[in-house]
Structure formats: structure tokens, C-alpha cells
Amino acid sequence: VSWQVYLPYVLVMAVVTYLVRAVPLTLVRKPIRSTFFRSFLRYVPYAVLAAMTFPDVLFSTGYTLSGSSLPAWSAGLTLPWAPLLCAAVGLLAGTLFAWRSKSLLTVAVVSCAAVAAAQACCLLFFR
Amino acid sequence: MEAYGYREGLRDGLPIGLGYLSVSFAFGITAVAAGMTPFQALLISMTNVTSAGQLAGVSLIAAAAPLTEMALTQFTINLRYALMSLSLSQKLDGSMGWLQRLIFAFCNTDEIFAVASSQPGTVGKRYLYGLMVMPWLGWSLGTILGAAAGSLLPEFVRTALGIAIYGMFLAIILPPARRSLPVRLAVVLAGGMSIALFFLTGIGGGYRIILCGVTVSALLAWLFPGEEAAP
Numbered sequence: 001v002s003w004q005v006y007l008p009y010v011l012v013m014a015v016v017t018y019l020v021r022a023v024p025l026t027l028v029r030k031p032i033r034s035t036f037f038r039s040f041l042r043y044v045p046y047a048v049l050a051a052m053t054f055p056d057v058l059f060s061t062g063y064t065l066s067g068s069s070l071p072a073w074s075a076g077l078t079l080p081w082a083p084l085l086c087a088a089v090g091l092l093a094g095t096l097f098a099w100r101s102k103s104l105l106t107v108a109v110v111s112c113a114a115v116a117a118a119q120a121c122c123l124l125f126f127r
Numbered sequence: 128m129e130a131y132g133y134r135e136g137l138r139d140g141l142p143i144g145l146g147y148l149s150v151s152f153a154f155g156i157t158a159v160a161a162g163m164t165p166f167q168a169l170l171i172s173m174t175n176v177t178s179a180g181q182l183a184g185v186s187l188i189a190a191a192a193p194l195t196e197m198a199l200t201q202f203t204i205n206l207r208y209a210l211m212s213l214s215l216s217q218k219l220d221g222s223m224g225w226l227q228r229l230i231f232a233f234c235n236t237d238e239i240f241a242v243a244s245s246q247p248g249t250v251g252k253r254y255l256y257g258l259m260v261m262p263w264l265g266w267s268l269g270t271i272l273g274a275a276a277g278s279l280l281p282e283f284v285r286t287a288l289g290i291a292i293y294g295m296f297l298a299i300i301l302p303p304a305r306r307s308l309p310v311r312l313a314v315v316l317a318g319g320m321s322i323a324l325f326f327l328t329g330i331g332g333g334y335r336i337i338l339c340g341v342t343v344s345a346l347l348a349w350l351f352p353g354e355e356a357a358p
Contacts, residue, residue: 001162001163001164001167001188001189005188005191006163006167006188008194009184009187009188009194009197010167010170010171010174010175010184012194012197012198012201013171013174013175013180013181013184013197013201014174014175016198016201016202016205017175017176017177017180017201017205017208018232018233020201020202020205020206020208020209020212021205021208021209021211021212021232021233021235022212022228022229022232022233023209023212024209024210024212024213024216025212025213025215025216025228025229025231025232025235026216026225026228026229026232028213028216032213035352035353036348036349036352037348039347039348039351039352039353040344040345040348041206041207041209041210041213041344042210042348043309043310043313043343043344043347043348044203044206044207044210044340044344045207045210045237045299045300046300046303046304046310046313046314046317047313047314047316047317047339047340047343047344047347048179048203048204048206048207048317048336048339048340049179049296049299049300050300050313050314050315050317050318050321050339051317051318051320051321051335051336051339051340051343052179052182052183052204052296052321052336053293053296053297053300053318054318054319054321054322055321055322055325055326056293056332057290057293060289060290060292060293061286061287061289061290062286062289071282071283071286072282073282073283073286083286086286086287087290090287090290090294091290091293091297094290094293094294094297094298095297095301097298098294098297098298098300098301098302099301099302099305101301101302101305102298103142103146103298104146104150104238104295104298104299105142105145105146105149106298107294107295107297107298108146108149108150108153108291108292108294108295108298109149109291109294110294111290111291111293111294111297112153112287112288112290112291112294113287115286115287115289115290116283116284116287119283119286119287
């Protein structure tokens with residue numbers, strides 16, 4: 001990406017992100033009164049992260065809806081949608097470990113390992 | 128008298144930094160795949176220090192989205208930090224003046240907030256400054272490593288690492304979802320709505336997140352208001 005395109009975007013990202021963090025920490029020193037607004041703010045992280053994870057996690061291993069520019073390793077497999085399947089395996093493993101309250105690092109590593117294992121199985125059994 | 132100083136902050140930040148290293152490595156790979164140079168990827172991590180916002184940001188840059196969509200998306204995704212900053216502002220001791228608050232705000236991530244607010248009593252600037260160091264270094268270092276070395280890795284490994292950042296999201300949302308019914312509903316409804324919008328409409332990624340986040344949070348705040356509803 002050229003710097004003329006890149007810089008305005010990054011400036012907007014950095015400034016908005018910083019203001020969201022800094023304004024409440026410095027200006028608002030009294031607790032918010034509205035129960036509705038307080039509850040709303042409490043739900044935002046979970047709703048936002050869930051909306052970011054689904055369905056995008058299924059495309060994290062290179063699967064595309066159009067079927068174009070799929071990962072080269074999956075070319076020639078007898079199994080259709082192999083990258084999608086591997087992402088689903090990774091999602092399942094990540095869900096199981098996160099549900100048991102494993103640490104951020106553990107869940108991230110286990111998800112990646114599960115995808116790698118699934119990819120290896122695809123190569124071994126469906127060539 | 129501060130019970131926790133700079134050294135304790137560094138120590139508590141180390142595991143966060145290590146976790147960030149792996150996730151930002153994956154972010155570096157994603158950013159380069161979306162067309163950034165390694166230095167551009169690093170600059171985003173050094174100035175933003177937020178996983179979800181950066182991931183959405185990179186895909187919006189790649190899609191040449193309007194700047195307003197970028198600003199609104201960042202605002203919504205990062206709105207959770209406003210809540211964390213609000214909550215943490217009640218926990219700071221007298222050593223945290225205006226300037227210290229402005230500096231610390233830069234690094235108030237989900238995990239730093241969780242560690243800082245789990246300390247007994249109030250927290251001061253030495254501890255918080257120490258706490259910021261390792262996560263920021265880990266996040267930046269992982270990004271440049273992923274961006275620079277990512278292309279050297281076999282494609283087989285790169286595709287497996289792409290899921291790391293979503294693993295982190297799951298680790299953040301699922302434990303509270305297990306404990307609390309309203310949070311469980313928030314996760315299921317927002318995830319389901321996002322899937323529906325993705326497949327049924329051509330709505331952009333940024334607006335999809337905003338729409339799901341705001342609608343579902345408002346609905347649940349209306350159905351389950353109160354302090355105990357969400358952790």
C-alpha cells in the first residue's frame with residue numbers, strides 16, 4: 001500500500017483508538033449513572049468480538065467463497081473445501097480450550113496446532 | 128506507599144507480552160498478505176496496540192473503505208476500552224495525574240486492564256508503567272517478525288497461523304459466556320447475526336461489526352440490565 005493511501009488510514013485508526021481509551025480515563029472521573037448505558041457498555045466487547053469471529057474465522061486458513069486463490073497446498077486434493085474443513089477443526093479445538101478458561105496463549109497455540117494437524121491429515125489421506 | 132512497583136509491573140506484564148508475541152506474529156503475516164510492507168505493519172502495531180481494531184483496520188485498508196467507515200469501525204470495536212478506562216479510572220491512586228493517565232491510556236488493552244484491575248486496592252504509576260512495557264514490546268516485536276519472516280515460512284504454516292487471533296478472541300469471550308447467561312446470549316446472537324448479514328447482504332465488514340455490536344448490546348442491556356448481568 002502506498003504511503004499516501006496508508007497514512008490517513010493509520011492516523012484515523014491510532015487517533016480514534018487513543019481517544020476512546022484516553023477520554024474516559026482523564027475526563028470522566030465520576031461513575032456513569034444510567035444503568036442501561038452501563039450495561040450496554042458491558043455487553044459491547046462480547047458482542048463485537050463474537051461478530052468479528054463469526055463467520056470470519058472460517059476464512060482464516062485461506063478458504064474463499066469464490067473458490068479462487070485457495071492455498072496451493074490444497075490443490076489436487078480429492079477432498080473439496082479442505083481449507084474450510086481445517087478452519088472448522090481449529091475453531092472446534094479453540095472453542096473447547098477457551099471454554100475451559102485456558103490462557104490466551106494456550107488457546108491461540110492449540111487452535112493453530114489443530115489447523116496444522118488437520119492440514120497434515122488432508123495431505124496424508126486425500127491426495 | 129505503593130505495594131507494587133515498576134519491577135512487579137514488568138513481571139506481571141511478561142506473560143501478556145509472550146501471548147501477544149504469537150498473536151501479533153499472525154497479525155504481521157495477515158497485514159503483509161493484505162498488501163502492507165513490514166514497516167507499515169509495525170507502525171500500525173506500535174501506534175494502535177489493539178488486536179481486533181488492527182485486524183479490522185487492515186482489511187478495511189485492503190478494501191479501500193472510506194475513512195468514515197474506518198473511524199466508525201474503530202470507534203465501535205474499541206468502545207470496550209472506554210468501559211475499561213472508566214472502570215480503571217476508579218482504581219488509580221494519587222500518583223496518576225493527568226499526564227500519567229494520558230500515557231497509560233495508550234496501552235490499556237484487554238489483558239493489561241484485566242491484570243491491573245485484579246490487583247488489591249489502588250494501583251500507581253510505577254506498577255502501571257512497568258506493566259505496559261512487555262506487552263507493547265511483545266506486540267511490536269511479534270508484528271515485525273511475522274511481517275518480515277512470514278513470507279519465508281511455508282504456506283502450510285502460514286495458513287495454520289491465521290487462526291491465532293481468533294483463538295485469542297475465543298479465549299476472551301468464552302469463559303465469561305460460560306459463567307453468565309446474558310453474555311452467552313450476546314455471543315450467540317452477535318455471532319449468528321454477523322453470519323446472517325455476511326451471507327445474506329453485501330454489507331461491509333466494518334459496518335457489519337458495528338451493527339451487530341450495537342444492536343445486540345442494546346437488546347441485552349434492555350433485557351438484562353444491572354451490575355451482575357455481565358462480569
